[in-house]
Amino acid sequence: MTPARRTPTLEDVAREAGVSRATASRVVNGQENVDAGLRLRVIDAIASIGYVPNAAAAALVSRRTGTVALVMSGSDGSAGQAFADPFFGRIIGGVVTCLRDRSMRATVQLADSAKARNDALDLVRRGGADGALLVSTHANDPLPRMFLEAGVPAVLFARPSPRLPISYVDLAHDQGAALAADRLAARGCRTVATIAGPAELPAAIDRLTGFEHAMEAHGVPYVHVARGNFTAESGERAMTALLAAAPDLDGVFAANDLMAVGALRALQLAGRSVPDDVALIGFDDSQPAQLTSPRLTTISQPLEAMAARMTEMLLERLADPAKPPEPQIFRPVLVERESA
Amino acid sequence: MTPARRTPTLEDVAREAGVSRATASRVVNGQENVDAGLRLRVIDAIASIGYVPNAAAAALVSRRTGTVALVMSGSDGSAGQAFADPFFGRIIGGVVTCLRDRSMRATVQLADSAKARNDALDLVRRGGADGALLVSTHANDPLPRMFLEAGVPAVLFARPSPRLPISYVDLAHDQGAALAADRLAARGCRTVATIAGPAELPAAIDRLTGFEHAMEAHGVPYVHVARGNFTAESGERAMTALLAAAPDLDGVFAANDLMAVGALRALQLAGRSVPDDVALIGFDDSQPAQLTSPRLTTISQPLEAMAARMTEMLLERLADPAKPPEPQIFRPVLVERESA
DNA sequence: ATGAAAGCGCTAACAC
């Protein structure tokens, strides 16, 4: 008859295999310096008694959990809604995929309030995660500085504003905007406008100034500017205003695809043909960009690759705490479709 | 001068406050039965020496981690790509939001290969998570049965197929389809078609049969059927085929919004006006549904609420392991816009 | 290459 069973421990494995707990541990953790014969016996013992290592015990002594905190920093109160945005989803995908190659995992935190930010930081301080990945796109987000000051290993997605001595990955947003400007200029557009994003997003600012500078380089000293908030509605409104201000417009760069979709609608309502009367370029290469007619020419960013690199940088930092902070900037690419 | 500091432990707190470690522990864990005066002294001590609890040590003895594994089960090789789909994002949002109210968190796993499935299961068995949330939408996914047989607490998103004695949340997909049928019937549509989703998704099957049955109830015995794979392109192709087979079509139900968007395009290309010539209804209430012209009438599902409920059910199961498995079905709602 | 032994920091009985 079956004895009342506790769940088997390393001790049991060791006894069963006739080795010490230390050796059993070495085998479990895949260390090389173990006699092949013993290793085999340990492996058999593990299988025969159905041993499963205890993660908490390992973490307690090794001070490593194999877990990384992935902190999504939103404006206060943005709540769970944010996750519906593929931007976050793609980053999660990149992070999770990178981690699992190393047998690690991510725990997702939402930092949209002072309490939530503290909880996220606490998680790492309590040893619930080995380090943190902070997706923080807003200027003056307190989160990066909190982690920095607490001495908690962290890498950011997006350059902190104001700047901080901390590693981050980011896109060359200005280059993306320049790609759009180049395209418009190449089509011969001379009266151009841009629908900019919220001023509190450094990325939006970079896209705006990047566009202006690049058009300037193409001999176009003035660009009409309207602001939106990254929604289609705001893009439509902005485009309507732009059309009123500059009826002879022949090229438009929207700081994201959603606003470009709205702009497209306004343009079509106004009887302008895209791209013949007005060329239009978006940013992000999101799904909506592929669903409009004409389909949107846009700027794509390698979010998954950026997320994976961010993860690697954290792992490097964990392996060598002395590693100095480092930025890593990715290049956007122009996706040519029908709207420009 | 400052002594060489270890990181402070509960022991240090206890000494500083002049109480036992047990009392200090009670205060840290917010237990009620502690003298108010002592509690204050402990709190002061914590602040003054900068104590931070160690999660691994707590987990080791309490056998609780406060972490739940959120396992995204995709078809093999679907990789990180899947996360770009707002479907997953919304679920993650619902889960994370629900958990954080209880000071818990989720770790995201991708189960798209035999190894990944084993890793996910192992995570819980090693005590890396207290239980699992399995988002498994494909028929014959081995994942749910694996967790069930391992005796690991788990709750599913979507009814397992074949059925299993395990708790799950799901949408009444057939009711959603019926909502679409009712709408079409109310508009007087008599020659209707549906663009169905992949046959390996139980949800897609339910939407198809639900639609057929409801139209039948409205006195329409036959529904034209074409299959798509949930992409806009497949929807466009399906619609083109449907138009060829039944040129007098006056109503179409697509099993998701993306296919509806494709169908809309095909319809417009064929010179049919939507909704005047042909009424069109989608499913999901996704972003693209709001960006087309006309905007899509569609069926929405409360994914965040479903995810939150799934999470609660797991927590209930954790609190009472004897709790019998239970399904929880949510109602879809018709979102009236312009296409039908 | 292997084993002995010393904790890692905490919770939960249990006794008072």
Place this chain on the structure above:
DNA sequence: GTGTTAGCGCTTTCAT
């Protein structure tokens, strides 16, 4: 209400 105590299961020097 408070303290004492016995581990939780593992990794990791340190000898050998």
